[in-house]
Amino acid sequence: xxxxxxxxxxxxxxxxxxxxxxxxxxxxxxxxxxxxxxxxxxxxxxxxxxxxxxxxxxxxxxxxxxxxxxxxxxxxxxxxxxxxxxxxxxxxxxxxxxxxxxxxxxxxxxxxxxxxxxxxxxxxxxxxxxxxxxxxxxxxxxxxxxxxxxxxxxxxxxxxxxxxxxxxxxxxxxxxxxxxxxxxxxxxxxxxxxxxxxxxxxxxxxxxxxxxxxxxxxxxxxxxxxxxxxxxxxxxxxxxxxxxxxxxxxxxxxxxxxxxxxxxxxxxxxxxxxxxxxxxxxxxxxxxxxxxxxxxxxxxxxxxxxxxxxxxxxxxxxxxxxxxxxxxxxxxxxxxxxxxxxxxxxxxxxxxxxxxxxxxxxxxxxxx
Numbered sequence: 001x002x003x004x005x006x007x008x009x010x011x012x013x014x015x016x017x018x019x020x021x022x023x024x025x026x027x028x029x030x031x032x033x034x035x036x037x038x039x040x041x042x043x044x045x046x047x048x049x050x051x052x053x054x055x056x057x058x059x060x061x062x063x064x065x066x067x068x069x070x071x072x073x074x075x076x077x078x079x080x081x082x083x084x085x086x087x088x089x090x091x092x093x094x095x096x097x098x099x100x101x102x103x104x105x106x107x108x109x110x111x112x113x114x115x116x117x118x119x120x121x122x123x124x125x126x127x128x129x130x131x132x133x134x135x136x137x138x139x140x141x142x143x144x145x146x147x148x149x150x151x152x153x154x155x156x157x158x159x160x161x162x163x164x165x166x167x168x169x170x171x172x173x174x175x176x177x178x179x180x181x182x183x184x185x186x187x188x189x190x191x192x193x194x195x196x197x198x199x200x201x202x203x204x205x206x207x208x209x210x211x212x213x214x215x216x217x218x219x220x221x222x223x224x225x226x227x228x229x230x231x232x233x234x235x236x237x238x239x240x241x242x243x244x245x246x247x248x249x250x251x252x253x254x255x256x257x258x259x260x261x262x263x264x265x266x267x268x269x270x271x272x273x274x275x276x277x278x279x280x281x282x283x284x285x286x287x288x289x290x291x292x293x294x295x296x297x298x299x300x301x302x303x304x305x306x307x308x309x310x311x312x313x314x315x316x317x318x319x320x321x322x323x324x325x326x327x328x329x330x331x332x333x334x335x336x337x338x339x340x341x342x343x344x345x346x347x348x349x350x351x352x353x354x355x356x357x358x359x360x361x362x363x364x365x366x367x368x
Contacts, residue, residue, distance in 0.1 A: 001189075001196060003027060003208060004189070004204065005198075007023065007208060008189050011089075011122060011182055011184040012088055013089060013090070013093070013109070013182050014088040014091075014108050014109060014232075014237075015088075015108070016124075016182045018041075018127040019127060020087045020207075021041070021087065024087070028045065028211060031045070032047050032226065033048045038241060038245060040237065040238050040241050041231075041238065042228060042229045042241070042242045043087070043228040044242060046224070047225075047226065048078075049221050050218065050220050051218065051219045077223075078221055078222050078223045079221070079222045079250065080222070080247075080249045081222045081224050081252065082225045082242075082243060082246050082250070082252070083225070083226050083227065083254060083361070084227045084229050084239050084242070084319035084322075085209070085210045085226075085227070085229070085254045085255070085319075086203045086206070086228075086231075086239070087203070087228050088109075088231055088232055088233050088238075089200035089202070089203075090108065090109030090110060090200075090233050090343055091108050091109060091182065091184045092107055092108060092121075092182075093108055093180050093181065093182065094123065094177055094178065094183060095179060096179070097173060097174055097177060101166065101172075101174070103123070103166065103173070104162075105138075105163075105183050107159050109233035111343065112344075113140075113159050113162075115343070115345070116140075116159075116162055116185075117140065118139055119137070119139075119185050119186070120136070120138070120185070120187070121136045121137070121138045121164055121185055121186055122134070122183070122184050122186045123166070123177055123182070124181060124182040125177060125178065134176060134177065135166075135186070136164040136165060136166045136167070137164065138162055138163070139162065139163065140157035140162050140163075142155075142161070184199075184200075185199050185345050186199075194275070194351055195274070195348045196349050196351065196354070198345075199344070199345040201256065202255070202343065202347060203232065203256055205337050205354060206255050206337070208358075209337065209358050209361060210228075210254055210361070213357075213358045213359075213365070214362075214365075216358070217362045217365055219366055222365060225248065227242045227243075227246070227319075229319055236319055236321055238319075239253070239319035239322035239323060240322040243319075243322050243323045243327075243330065244327055247327045247330075248323070248326070248330050250331050251319075251320065251324065251333075252293075252323075252332070252333060252334075252361070252364075253318040253323060253332065253333070253334040253335070254334070254357070255319065255334055255335075255336055255337070256337050256338075256339040256349070257281060257284075257336035257337070258270075258316075258339070259271065259340045260340070261274055271312070272338035273338060274339075274340050274348065274349075274350045275338075275352050275353065276338060277306065277307030277308040277356040278301065278353060278360045279308075279338050280294055280297050280298055280301070280308055280309070280311070280333075280335065280336075281312070281333065281334040281335070282294060282312050283312045284313035284314075284315075284316060285313065285317045286318065286320070287333075289332070290331040292331070293333045294333055297364055298310075300363050301356075301360050301363075304359065304363050306356050306359050307353075307356045308360065313336075320332045320333060335360065337353050337357050338350070
């Protein structure tokens with residue numbers, strides 16, 4: 001789990017994924033035949049076919065779709081598969097610094113204010129230099145419980161009510177911190193029981209799954225474009241531009257999904273089960289999975305005895321929505337990892353589900 005720990009502890013809010021992109025490049029050296037960063041910041045990594053089957057052997061029908069990064073000398077180009085795992089996490093930007101040195105923030109991505117009380121945070125003034133990071137404490141403005149009125153006690157603060165205390169003189173804060181600086185919640189990475197727990201497992205687990213699946217993949221006839229996309233949490237922006245550039249034949253989004261198999265939630269609303277295996281997502285708020293792709297994943301999971309489950313996410317979406325709508329359209333679906341307590345600092349993923357997603361993705365690519 002060392003790689004996953006590095007991924008979750010590297011700050012990367014939407015539009016500021018620089019550090020994580022560099023980490024992924026370091027960890028994947030030698031894994032791809034070509035890498036490039038597109039204008040929006042998504043990392044596109046090309047892996048040409050490895051040990052392909054002889055031309056007269058049976059295999060899936062090949063598409064003739066083309067784009068600028070295809071590099072095949074064959075008359076029949078390989079099937080191009082785009083794998084999308086978004087790098088960004090929900091976070092904040094500094095929006096105001098008052099005369100006393102208290103910092104106000106602008107949320108970047110969807111937060112539930114109930115999860116933000118008394119949190120440690122990190123401000124990152126320099127995207128290239130972690131040594132300049134500054135620790136702080138996030139709390140809502142207003143009276144503490146000891147002197148709060150009854151009306152105060154009933155109020156749930158709005159996101160705009162939260163402030164960061166850096167414990168520094170105002171002059172020093174104004175010197176070190178500026179409007180637009182990145183702010184992330186700070187929490188440790190831990191292994192608890194059979195699970196891993198940390199902030200922003202959404203969607204660093206997908207980056208881990210994608211890297212590990214390709215590291216164990218020895219044979220594939222398809223051309224693989226691993227896209228570590230940006231700005232998914234604010235509207236699948238990176239996947240939209242990347243998919244339009246790549247124009248894949250098949251698109252697979254890799255993401256987390258809700259696992260609300262916890263007390264207080266009706267069974268029919270659990271979406272997926274923690275420890276139930278890879279979630280083959282049939283539908284979410286942004287896309288409906290291609291039925292042939294869904295069937296292929298389920299068949300391979302059965303053949304390989306890889307633990308899996310079906311899921312539907314009533315609201316919310318993934319990069320699959322952008323993959324489906326790229327150019328003239330793409331067959332697409334989402335492979336999801338069940339995650340409890342999403343968008344908190346205690347997101348929880350079962351290691352069985354992590355490994356099932358990795359193995360199922362590798363097995364699909366091997367047979368395509």
